[in-house]
Amino acid sequence: MSYIVPQEFASKMIDAGESKVFMSTKDTLIRAYMAGAILALAAAFAVTITVNTGQPLIGALLFPVGFCMLYLLGFDLLTGVFTLVPLALIAKRPGVTLGGVLRNWGLVFIGNFAGAMTTAVFMAIIFTMGFSHAPDAVGEKIGHIGEARTLGYAAAGASGMLTLFIRAVMCNWMVSTGVVAAMMSTSVSGKVIGMWMPILIFFYLGFEHSIVNMFLFPSGIMLGGQFTWADYFLWNEIPTVIGNLVGGVTFVGAMIYATHYKTSPQRARPSDLRGGIPVAAE
Numbered sequence: 001m002s003y004i005v006p007q008e009f010a011s012k013m014i015d016a017g018e019s020k021v022f023m024s025t026k027d028t029l030i031r032a033y034m035a036g037a038i039l040a041l042a043a044a045f046a047v048t049i050t051v052n053t054g055q056p057l058i059g060a061l062l063f064p065v066g067f068c069m070l071y072l073l074g075f076d077l078l079t080g081v082f083t084l085v086p087l088a089l090i091a092k093r094p095g096v097t098l099g100g101v102l103r104n105w106g107l108v109f110i111g112n113f114a115g116a117m118t119t120a121v122f123m124a125i126i127f128t129m130g131f132s133h134a135p136d137a138v139g140e141k142i143g144h145i146g147e148a149r150t151l152g153y154a155a156a157g158a159s160g161m162l163t164l165f166i167r168a169v170m171c172n173w174m175v176s177t178g179v180v181a182a183m184m185s186t187s188v189s190g191k192v193i194g195m196w197m198p199i200l201i202f203f204y205l206g207f208e209h210s211i212v213n214m215f216l217f218p219s220g221i222m223l224g225g226q227f228t229w230a231d232y233f234l235w236n237e238i239p240t241v242i243g244n245l246v247g248g249v250t251f252v253g254a255m256i257y258a259t260h261y262k263t264s265p266q267r268a269r270p271s272d273l274r275g276g277i278p279v280a281a282e
Contacts, residue, residue: 007260012183013253014257017081021093021095025107029110033115036116037118038070038115040212041119043066044123045063045065045066051137056204067195067199068191071179077112077211079211087257088101112214120215120218124139142216143226145220146216147220149216160235168208173252174201179195182194213236
């Protein structure tokens with residue numbers, strides 16, 4: 001797998017974050033658009049497998065194919081830049097500012113949303129034969145997913161909002177781990193294996209991913225789901241984005257930065273002490 005040790009890929013994470021801050025607007029939008037579109041298609045693929053087989057685990061096992069494709073093609077998800085870009089600011093890379101970080105996040109959000117919406121429209125057309133028929137079984141399932149993960153949270157009030165937020169935090173804990181895992185190897189097979197595991201975990205456990213939801217919920221509305229755009233944004237997308245940010249920055253970016261990039265000096269070993277005084281190297 002051509003394994004790269006954590007100290008090395010920690011530096012690669014900061015380099016990647018820095019490069020994204022200074023990327024042109026055109027390239028940032030195109031890469032984000034394609035990432036949103038591909039991940040949305042993978043979500044439609046996974047839901048279709050789940051409906052046709054009746055086995056959610058099979059859908060979850062195959063969903064990571066979309067994440068692997070978009071990563072290997074160099075496209076950007078909001079969840080990934082939430083983790084990588086702030087590291088360039090924390091590391092005080094020259095020219096990296098808070099404004100540059102927020103600019104990147106805003107552009108990637110717009111691009112991801114546009115790409116996911118494109119796939120949502122395309123798949124809604126497919127699921128309804130060009131809106132001439134009622135949604136098929138997969139289309140109905142997507143509509144029900146939207147209802148359960150908006151109105152279901154709303155019905156629980158503050159407890160529902162807390163659950164939504166925690167699911168979003170844990171989602172990007174896993175997704176960003178997948179982004180980092182791809183940096184652990186220089187081979188395609190090693191990158192794919194590294195990415196596959198955490199993405200499988202997040203999808204099967206039903207955690208909340210802001211870009212996947214950019215597909216599921218708009219398409220759910222188009223397919224007759226009994227919830228509104230306001231329900232979607234207030235009781236899913238906005239809290240999910242915030243939770244994804246917290247999960248990626250804290251549990252992945254900050255932790256790896258703190259222990260592998262800013263490694264603290266080792267404690268003195270007993271053999272290095274003589275009467276409580278450190279022994280100089282001979």
